[in-house]
Every structure is written in structure tokens, then in C-alpha cells.
Amino acid sequence: xNDTDASDADLEGILRAQGPNYExxxxxxxxxxxxxxxxxxxxxxxxxxxxxxxxxxxxxxEPRLMFQQIPRLLDLLAQVELIRRKxxxxxxxxxxxxxxxxxxxxxxxxxxxxxxxxxASKLRGMTRKTEDQSSQTIYRGIIDAYVRLHIKYxxxxxxxAHLLPLYLRTYxxxxxxxxxxxxxxxxxxxxxxxxxxxxxxxxxxxxxxxSTAKDWEEAQLASKAEIDVDDYExxxxxxxxxxxxxxxxxxYMMKPVSLYLKKVKSRVESLVSIFS
Numbered sequence: 001x002n003d004t005d006a007s008d009a010d011l012e013g014i015l016r017a018q019g020p021n022y023e024x025x026x027x028x029x030x031x032x033x034x035x036x037x038x039x040x041x042x043x044x045x046x047x048x049x050x051x052x053x054x055x056x057x058x059x060x061x062e063p064r065l066m067f068q069q070i071p072r073l074l075d076l077l078a079q080v081e082l083i084r085r086k087x088x089x090x091x092x093x094x095x096x097x098x099x100x101x102x103x104x105x106x107x108x109x110x111x112x113x114x115x116x117x118x119x120a121s122k123l124r125g126m127t128r129k130t131e132d133q134s135s136q137t138i139y140r141g142i143i144d145a146y147v148r149l150h151i152k153y154x155x156x157x158x159x160x161a162h163l164l165p166l167y168l169r170t171y172x173x174x175x176x177x178x179x180x181x182x183x184x185x186x187x188x189x190x191x192x193x194x195x196x197x198x199x200x201x202x203x204x205x206x207x208x209x210x211s212t213a214k215d216w217e218e219a220q221l222a223s224k225a226e227i228d229v230d231d232y233e234x235x236x237x238x239x240x241x242x243x244x245x246x247x248x249x250x251x252y253m254m255k256p257v258s259l260y261l262k263k264v265k266s267r268v269e270s271l272v273s274i275f276s
Contacts, residue, residue, distance in 0.1 A: 048079065050080060050083050050264060050265050050268050051265070053076050053079055053080050053083075054080070054261050054265060056076055057073060057076050057077065057080070057257070057261065060072065060073045060076075061073070061250070061254065061257065064250070065149075065250035067149070067150065067153040067157075068160070070146050070149065070150040070153070071150070071167070071170070071185065073146060074143060074146055074147070074185060074186075074187045075185060075186050075187070077139070077142060077143065077146075077187065077257075078143075078185070078186040078187040078189075078190055079186065080260075080261065080264055081139050081187075081190065081264075082190060083264060083268060084135060084139075084263075084264045084267065087126070087264070087267045087268055087271055088126065088127060088132060088267075090271060091123040091126045091127050091267075091271060092123075092127050094115065094123055094274075094275075095115075095120065095123050095124065095127065098114060098115050098120060101114060102114070115274070119274045122270050122274065123271075123274070126267050126270065126271075135260065135263055135264070136195075138256050138259060138260045138263075139260060140195055140198050141256060142253065142256055142257055142260060143187050143199075143202075144198065144199075144201075144202045144248075145245070145248035145253050146253070147171050147202055147206070148202065148205065148206060148209075148244060148245055148248055149245060149248065149250065149253075150167060150171075151164070151167070151168075151171075151206050151209070151210070152209065152241055152244060152245060154167060155209075155210065155213055156213075156229075156232040156237075156241070157229070158227075158228075158229055169182055170182065170184070170185055171185070171188070171206075172203050172206075173188060174203075175203065205244065208244075209240070209241070209244040212240050213237070213240065213241075216234075216236060216237055216240065220234075
């Protein structure tokens with residue numbers, strides 16, 4: 001079976017049947033399909049269903065984080081964030097039209113289905129500035145954490161270290177000359193001005209980590225020919241990485257990721273229930 005053999009309807013059926021059982025073999029089909037579609041449709045106006053994105057994200061995170069898939073994870077999270085923003089825009093637009101029609105003469109409202117007070121209240125809750133800022137803050141923190149984790153993984157994994165220059169250029173394009181062959185990742189493309197300021201902090205923290213890690217490696221190489229993977233379990237190296245990824249371990253990050261996905265999925269479902 002290839003990546004496109006399963007229809008969206010088939011996959012939605014699988015999701016409903018599996019519930020939260022992310023380890024089921026059916027998940028392999030879901031993840032392959034989502035990976036294929038997200039690569040080919042990310043620039044279209046038809047985003048993937050949020051339920052598929054959520055399952056694909058959990059497939060990377062559980063039962064243990066697949067470090068090699070962090071770039072895909074960041075891409076999937078950015079797609080969820082785009083859906084969140086679109087949901088906010090649609091809810092705001094609906095409230096604007098509701099207000100406009102309520103101000104029109106009764107005769108002009110005959111053919112218009114207005115929101116109930118309960119529905120309007122739901123939309124007002126979704127579009128509160130504090131709600132938007134909260135979700136945005138959680139999302140920024142998640143992106144920061146997984147960029148840091150991936151840089152640390154590449155640095156401390158000899159078999160993957162050759163990929164570090166590529167991902168430094170990918171994650172931090174502002175530090176490098178424009179390269180027509182290297183396109184910034186989706187999460188970077190959708191950064192707001194405020195997001196970019198926060199991302200600059202991530203850049204600085206990663207540079208500080210690599211500088212400190214370089215000093216540690218040079219100290220190690222003063223007494224041995226090469227550094228083995230086991231050497232990265234050294235207490236001194238672990239201490240500097242603990243500071244670098246404090247409150248950002250894969251285990252710790254499960255809570256904010258789950259909270260963020262739950263919030264977005266809930267908003268989408270509320271919007272669908274009102275307008276379907």
C-alpha cells in the first residue's frame with residue numbers, strides 16, 4: 001500500500017475506532033498518509049483535518065520522542081497553529097456579521113440565520129485576546145523546546161552530527177546568507193514580529209549551548225583521541241545540557257503539547273458544531 005491508497009474518510013474511521021491507542025499498527029498508515037499529504041498540500045487552502053495532525057504528532061511523541069522526526073514534528077505543529085489562527089479569524093468574522101445583522105431592520109433579517117446567544121457566547125470565548133495570547137505563548141514555547149532538543153540531539157549523537165550545519169541553517173536562516181536551495185521551515189515562515197523576537201532568544205541559547213559544549217569537548221580531547229557516544233553521559237556535559245533544556249525535556253513537554261492540541265481541537269470542533 002502506498003501513501004495515497006487510503007482516503008481521508010477511511011482514516012477518519014480508523015481514528016474513531018482506535019481512540020487514544022496511538023501504538024496500534026493502524027497508526028503507521030495514518031502517519032504515512034499525513035506525512036505525504038502535509039508535504040504536498042501545506043501551501044494550499046485546504047489544511048489537513050486537525051484530528052489527523054494531532055494523531056501524527058502523538059505518533060512522533062509517544063511512547064518516546066523520535067528525535068529524528070523533530071523537523072516533521074515542527075512542521076505538523078505549525079500546520080496546527082495555522083488552523084488555530086484560521087479558526088480565530090472565522091469566529092471573529094461570524095461575530096462581526098452577527099452584530100451587523102442585529103443592527104439592521106427586522107425585515108432585512110428574514111432570510112438570515114443568526115447565532116443563538118449560546119453560540120455567540122462560545123465564539124466570544126474563542127476570540128478573547130487573552131485566549132489567543134495564551135495559545136500563542138504555549139505554541140512559541142513548544143517550538144523553542146523542540147528546536148533546542150533537536151540541536152542537542154544532533155550535537156551529542158555522533159552518527160547524526162553531520163546534519164547539524166543543515167539544521168542550523170534551516171532553523172536559524174537569519175544567521176546565514178540567502179540560499180535559494182534552502183527554504184525556511186513552515187514554523188519560521190509564519191512567525192509574527194513578536195514570535196521572531198522570541199525566536200532570536202532561542203538562537204542565542206542554542207549558540208551559548210554549542211559554545212559551552214565545544215569547550216567541554218576540547219577539554220575531553222586534551223586527554224583522549226576521540227569522543228565516544230558514552231562520553232556524553234559525563235556529569236559535566238549532562239549539567240550543561242540540563243541548564244540548556246531546563247523544563248524542556250521530552251517528558252516535560254508532553255503536558256504543554258497535549259494542552260495546546262486539546263485547545264485547538266476543541267475550538268475547531270466548536271466552530272464545526274455551530275456552522276455544520
